[in-house]
Every structure is written in C-alpha cells, then in structure tokens.
Amino acid sequence: MDLSYLEALMGGPVEETTAAAGGVWVVSPEGVLDDGALRLVGKARVVADALGAYVYLLLGGNPDSEAAQAAIRAGADHVLLASGVPALADLTNFFGERKPQVILFPRTRLGRTLGPGLAEKLGGGLCAYAADLAVAPIYQRVVAHQPVLDDAARQAVTIVASPAVVVMDTVALPAAFYEPWRTGKVEEVGLIWPAAVEYPHADVPSVPITLVNAAVVVAAGGGLKTAEGFALAERLAEALGGVVGGDLAALDAGWIGEEQLIGLTGRSVAPKLLLALGVDGDTSFFMATQAAGLIVAGQPDPKAPIVSVADQNVIADPTGFAGALLAELAR
Amino acid sequence: MRMVICVKQVYDPKSVKISRSREEFDLRDAVKILNPADKYALEAALCLRESVGGEVIALTVGDAGAEDVAREAVAIGADRAMLVTGSWKLETGNWKLETGKDVSAPASSLRPDSGQGFQPPAASFQLLASNAVTRLLAAAIVRLGEVDLALTGELGATDGTGGLAPRLAAALGWPVTLDAVGLSQNEDGLWAVVGPADARFVPIVQPAVVAIVPGPERPRYPHPRRIANAWNEGLVEFLTPADLGLTPDALTPDTEPGSLILGPERVRGQVVGGAIGEAAKTVVGMLRAKRVI
Numbered sequence: 001m002d003l004s005y006l007e008a009l010m011g012g013p014v015e016e017t018t019a020a021a022g023g024v025w026v027v028s029p030e031g032v033l034d035d036g037a038l039r040l041v042g043k044a045r046v047v048a049d050a051l052g053a054y055v056y057l058l059l060g061g062n063p064d065s066e067a068a069q070a071a072i073r074a075g076a077d078h079v080l081l082a083s084g085v086p087a088l089a090d091l092t093n094f095f096g097e098r099k100p101q102v103i104l105f106p107r108t109r110l111g112r113t114l115g116p117g118l119a120e121k122l123g124g125g126l127c128a129y130a131a132d133l134a135v136a137p138i139y140q141r142v143v144a145h146q147p148v149l150d151d152a153a154r155q156a157v158t159i160v161a162s163p164a165v166v167v168m169d170t171v172a173l174p175a176a177f178y179e180p181w182r183t184g185k186v187e188e189v190g191l192i193w194p195a196a197v198e199y200p201h202a203d204v205p206s207v208p209i210t211l212v213n214a215a216v217v218v219a220a221g222g223g224l225k226t227a228e229g230f231a232l233a234e235r236l237a238e239a240l241g242g243v244v245g246g247d248l249a250a251l252d253a254g255w256i257g258e259e260q261l262i263g264l265t266g267r268s269v270a271p272k273l274l275l276a277l278g279v280d281g282d283t284s285f286f287m288a289t290q291a292a293g294l295i296v297a298g299q300p301d302p303k304a305p306i307v308s309v310a311d312q313n314v315i316a317d318p319t320g321f322a323g324a325l326l327a328e329l330a331r
Numbered sequence: 332m333r334m335v336i337c338v339k340q341v342y343d344p345k346s347v348k349i350s351r352s353r354e355e356f357d358l359r360d361a362v363k364i365l366n367p368a369d370k371y372a373l374e375a376a377l378c379l380r381e382s383v384g385g386e387v388i389a390l391t392v393g394d395a396g397a398e399d400v401a402r403e404a405v406a407i408g409a410d411r412a413m414l415v416t417g418s419w420k421l422e423t424g425n426w427k428l429e430t431g432k433d434v435s436a437p438a439s440s441l442r443p444d445s446g447q448g449f450q451p452p453a454a455s456f457q458l459l460a461s462n463a464v465t466r467l468l469a470a471a472i473v474r475l476g477e478v479d480l481a482l483t484g485e486l487g488a489t490d491g492t493g494g495l496a497p498r499l500a501a502a503l504g505w506p507v508t509l510d511a512v513g514l515s516q517n518e519d520g521l522w523a524v525v526g527p528a529d530a531r532f533v534p535i536v537q538p539a540v541v542a543i544v545p546g547p548e549r550p551r552y553p554h555p556r557r558i559a560n561a562w563n564e565g566l567v568e569f570l571t572p573a574d575l576g577l578t579p580d581a582l583t584p585d586t587e588p589g590s591l592i593l594g595p596e597r598v599r600g601q602v603v604g605g606a607i608g609e610a611a612k613t614v615v616g617m618l619r620a621k622r623v624i
Contacts, residue, residue, distance in 0.1 A: 088501060109509055109510060112493055112494075112497065112509060113497050113507060113509055114497070115494075115497070116494040116495075116496075116497040116498040116501070117497045117498060117500060117501035117507070118501075119462075119494075119498065119585075120462070120465065120497075120498045120501035120502050121501050124585065125462075125585035125586050126461060126462065126494055126498065126585060126586070127492065127494075127586065128461070128492035128493055128494025128497075128498075129491075129492035129493060129494070143589065145592055146490065146492065148489060148490040149344055149347060149349070149489055149490075150344065151622070152349065153349055153591050153592065153593050153594070154591070154592040154593075155490060155588060155589070155591060155592070156588075156589035156590050156591075156592055157586050157587070157588055157589065158586060158587045158588075158589055159585065159586050160584070160585060160586060160587055161462075161585035161586075167492075167494070171622055172622060199525075199531040199532055199533050199534075200531065200532045201529075201530070201531060201532075202524045202525075202526065202530040202531055202532045203530070204512055204513075204524060204526050204527050204530040204546065204547060205547045206527065206547070207527075207545075207546070207547055216623075216624065240624055241624075272623050273618065273623045273624065293623070294618075294621065294623055295599075296614055296618075302602075307600060307602075308599065308600045309599055309600070310599065310600070311597065311598070311599055311601060312601050312602075312603055312614060312617065313600070313601065313602045313603065314602075314603050314607070314610045314611075314614065315602060316607050316610065317607075320607050321607055321610070321611060324607045324608050324610070324611035325611045325614065325615065327608070327611070328608075328611045328612050328614075328615045329615060329624075
C-alpha cells in the first residue's frame with residue numbers, strides 16, 4: 001500500500017494499523033464509475049483522511065482496469081474488482097471478515113436496496129439518504145447530513161453504531177478529485193456474482209404534468225410581446241421538463257387557455273422553480289405563486305412589481321433572455 | 332393473501348416552519364397526518380385484495396397519537412390495524428421507547444403534546460431511530476405469522492430516507508423490491524411494476540417486502556361510513572415492545588439526531604448583472620447548484 005499521501009498529510013512516517021485496516025469503503029455494485037461515483041470516492045477520501053484510514057472501492061459488474069485507475073486518481077487507495085452484481089448475502093459475507101469502518105453506497109436503486117440491508121445484517125448504523133458527510137472531531141464518528149422537508153434544511157445525524165453505512169446522493173457533492181500522481185492497488189477479488197437480470201417491459205400510464213404538480217413552471221407575460229416570444233417560453237418549459245402558464249396579459253393575447261392562467265381567477269402553483277418571462281406581477285399573480293420555491297424573472301423594467309418578489313432578476317428583454325437560457329441549457 | 336402495510340404518522344410538511352434564530356423546527360402549529368406515500372402503499376394493497384382476496388393489516392409504530400393513523404388506515408380500507416406504542420423517554424438526545432408496560436418516564440424529560448403523547452426534540456422529527464422501528468415492525472410481523480407481503484411507502488414526508496423497506500426485508504430475511512408503482516397477480520404469480528421510468532415487471536417471491544412509489548393509481552378517500560366504523564372497538568390492536576419480546580437493548584439507537592444545518596436565508600430582489608448571455612449562464616449555473624434543474 002502506498003503510504004506517501006498519508007505521510008505527506010500527517011507530516012511524518014505512518015504505519016498501517018489494525019484499526020485503520022477496516023477503512024472507508026465505497027461500493028458501486030453495478031460497476032458504474034460515472035462522475036457521481038467518482039465524487040463519492042472523493043468524499044470517502046476526505047472522510048478517510050479525517051479518520052486516518054484508507055479508501056477502498058469495490059466495483060461489481062465486470063469493470064476494466066481503466067475504471068480502476070480513474071478511481072485511484074479520484075482518491076481510492078485500493079480498488080477491488082468483482083464480476084456480476086452482488087446480492088445482500090454476498091455483500092454480507094464479503095464485509096463480514098473485513099470489518100469496515102464506513103461503507104458508502106451511491107443512491108442508485110441497487111445502492112438504496114443493498115445499503116440499508118447491509119447495515120441491518122452487519123448490525124451497523126445507517127443513514128439511508130445523505131447529501132454530505134463529515135467526521136465529528138472528538139469521537140471520530142461519521143456525521144451524515146440528511147435532507148429534510150424536501151431539502152429545505154439538513155439534519156446532522158451522528159452514526160454511533162459501527163460500521164457506519166451511508167447511502168449518498170452524489171449530486172451535491174464537490175467535483176471529483178483528479179490527481180494523476182496518486183498510486184493505488186488494483187486487485188481481482190475472484191468473486192463471481194450473478195449477472196443482472198433483465199425483466200420484461202411494462203407499460204405504465206404516465207401521470208400528466210399540469211400547472212398544479214409541475215416542478216418547473218414557465219410563466220409567460222405580456223412582455224414577450226409576440227407569439228414567437230411565447231413559443232420560446234414553451235420551448236424553455238419543454239427543455240426544463242416543466243409546463244407553461246401565463247398571466248392575464250398572455251390569456252388576453254390568446255397564447256394560453258384559461259386552464260393555464262396563473263392567478264386568483266386561475267390556478268395557484270407551487271413549483272420548485274417559477275421562471276417568469278415578461279410578467280409584470282400583480283397582486284393576483286403574487287397570491288397564486290407565493291408557495292413557489294425559487295422565482296427567476298426576466299423583465300426589462302427594473303421598477304416592475306415582480307422585481308422585488310423574485311429571488312433573481314435579469315433586467316433585459318425577456319425574449320432575448322429566454323433565447324440565451326435555451327442556448328445555455330443546450331450546452 | 333395476507334398483507335401488512337407499514338404506515339407512519341408524520342408532520343404535514345406544509346405545516347412545519349423552520350426557526351432560523353433557534354436553528355430548529357417550529358412545530359407549534361404543525362399538524363400530524365398519515366404519511367402520504369403510505370396511502371399509495373395502502374391503495375396498492377387494497378387493489379390487490381380486490382383482485383385476489385385476502386386481508387390487509389395496517390401496522391404502525393408511534394406514540395399514543397399514532398392511533399389516529401391506524402384508525403385512518405382502517406377507514407380507508409384496511410381490515411384492521413396494529414399500533415406498537417409505549418412510554419417515551421429522552422436519553423442522550425434520542426427518544427427511547429420504554430419496553431415495559433408500567434415504566435413511566437420522569438416528567439422533567441417529557442414535553443406534553445396536548446395530553447396525547449410527547450413531541451420529539453424540535454431539532455428532529457425522529458421519535459425512534461430507524462433500527463428500532465425496523466425491529467419493532469419485524470417483530471410485529473413475525474408475531475402475526477403467515478404474512479405474504481409487507482408494503483411500505485417509499486419516503487416519509489418530512490425526513491424520509493427510503494431505508495425502511497430494505498432494512499425491514501433484511502431483518503425478516505425476505506427479498507425486497509423498491510420503486511414499485513403497482514402490483515398485479517396473474518397465473519404466473521405476483522408481479523410488481525417497477526418504475527415509473529423504464530417500467531418493468533419484476534416477479535415477487537413471497538413473502539416479500541415491497542416499497543411503493545406514487546404511480547398513476549390515486550389513493551382512495553375513506554367512505555364516511557367507514558370513518559365512523561373505524562372507531563369501533565377491536566379494530567386496532569395495541570402492543571408494547573414487551574408484548575413483542577423485545578428488550579431495551581434491542582432498541583438501542585444506531586444514530587443520534589443532531590442540530591439542523593440551514594442554508595443561506597432567502598433574499599429576494601437580487602439582480603443578475605452582465606450581458607444577457609452572461610446572465611443566462613449565471614442563472615443556469617445557480618439553478619444546477621441548487622439542484623432545481
């Protein structure tokens with residue numbers, strides 16, 4: 001095992017101890033090593049440095065050695081390659097002898113299935129949904145930051161039982177490390193797990209997305225001026241996976257139907273993102289959008305009422321802003 | 332077919348406020364409801380019962396106030412309900428369920444909640460750690476015996492993690508299927524439709540645990556007659572951990588809830604400067620960082 005990184009970090013010679021031998025493990029059961037998994041390896045590196053431990057990566061799904069090298073550059077000390085996709089019993093056997101300190105899973109369907117089950121089988125502590133991790137300085141315990149109230153806040157959850165099993169949402173983690181000077185060990189563990197099973201396709205009627213349940217609503221206003229400008233709002237809604245609505249000016253212009261009207265005489269909306277393009281904002285509009293999570297407005301008039309209500313404003317022609325947003329989203 | 336639906340009483344997220352100055356939840360006006368995700372699990376079970384017959388039993392763990400959700404599940408359509416409850420005691424920052432019937436917690440460590448039960452510390456929604464809940468549910472299911480399916484909602488409304496179903500399955504030694512939008516039975520056996528994106532039929536080998544996600548089937552409303560009858564005697568069975576043969580050691584929490592971590596306060600009326608292209612780039616970057624898109 002290459003100890004140079006730990007020695008550089010600790011400022012002196014470091015010997016591998018029994019306590020550190022458990023290590024911080026990242027498990028990618030499907031063998032997927034995408035950007036999210038590499039971020040998770042980076043987070044494991046940070047946690048392992050705080051605990052004085054090594055980072056181990058267990059890759060299932062017949063990965064190649066190039067994937068292992070990418071993981072080492074991202075912070076792994078030891079990469080173990082296995083064949084097929086493990087079941088809970090396989091992982092329980094695997095970790096039963098190794099006594100890990102921390103086991104991290106990405107929040108994929110398989111990760112969500114195996115992580116909690118493994119915690120139960122190993123008698124460990126579990127946080128089945130964490131957006132970040134830290135180590136408590138005195139007791140060296142893992143503290144998971146669990147999103148609550150739809151990520152309006154995060155709850156610090158100290159994991160007291162060992163091993164600490166955490167299923168991580170990798171989206172909000174910092175970018176993966178890229179440190180080509182790192183060295184590590186790649187090992188074929190010789191485990192052959194069954195291949196993933198393909199199940200027959202099912203047709204599920206989709207739940208229609210409406211103004212009421214959409215996560216993103218693009219509100220068109222009279223400031224868009226023309227039907228071409230409104231078409232940009234529609235394209236933007238499609239690109240963001242949302243729906244388009246509008247204020248009374250858009251209704252009067254004939255761009256939207258009454259079922260798309262946002263206001264006290266129309267619908268109240270509570271999306272995560274409300275993108276208001278060319279909407280001046282009257283009392284009726286405000287009352288219907290007060291439950292919106294984040295409001296971004298494109299509006300040429302800096303004194304328009306919506307400017308003081310929106311979280312972010314772009315003081316510009318809304319048509320040009322919509323076009324620029326579409327171009328930026330297409331990148 | 333005998334199905335157990337694990338339901339949970341949660342705070343309605345719309346009624347919970349966050350006190351930024353105290354860095355804790357403001358639960359003074361918070362309302363407790365049946366976890367919305369669990370209604371979908373109940374609906375899946377009721378649909379299956381309508382097609383193949385059987386019994387639907389709602390199972391919940393909570394304080395005395397959780398009787399409301401047990402009765403609500405019966406009103407919606409469950410044949411009967413079980414409530415695992417007991418006295419509650421604050422110990423090292425975590426609320427611990429006393430396993431004995433006659434143990435009462437010291438008054439100083441309890442905060443009354445309208446005389447019905449006790450509220451958790453306001454920095455956390457959690458009454459019991461997830462390992463303790465899992466063990467209580469597993470013990471209750473084992474006590475029932477001859478259970479074919481245990482269904483859960485995928486996520487709790489306030490602080491759900493989605494960890495219950497796989498953990499419960501591991502405790503029972505049963506297989507687990509996540510992300511099921513519905514269940515169907517044909518001559519080849521029982522299938523879960525796992526989706527909703529790229530939906531697949533996944534065979535269920537019973538007994539099994541299935542976590543249900545909201546799908547096209549909307550949960551039904553309780554009939555007024557069932558609401559009235561739900562309060563009849565004998566429909567809800569009350570159990571303590573001692574009845575289930577669990578000792579306090581078995582309920583030792585594996586986690587301790589800590590403080591709340593709050594993001595920056597919302598500031599309205601900010602203006603993004605620069606040319607249109609630059610402003611669009613800033614806005615898209617900010618939306619991605621906030622995970623809105």
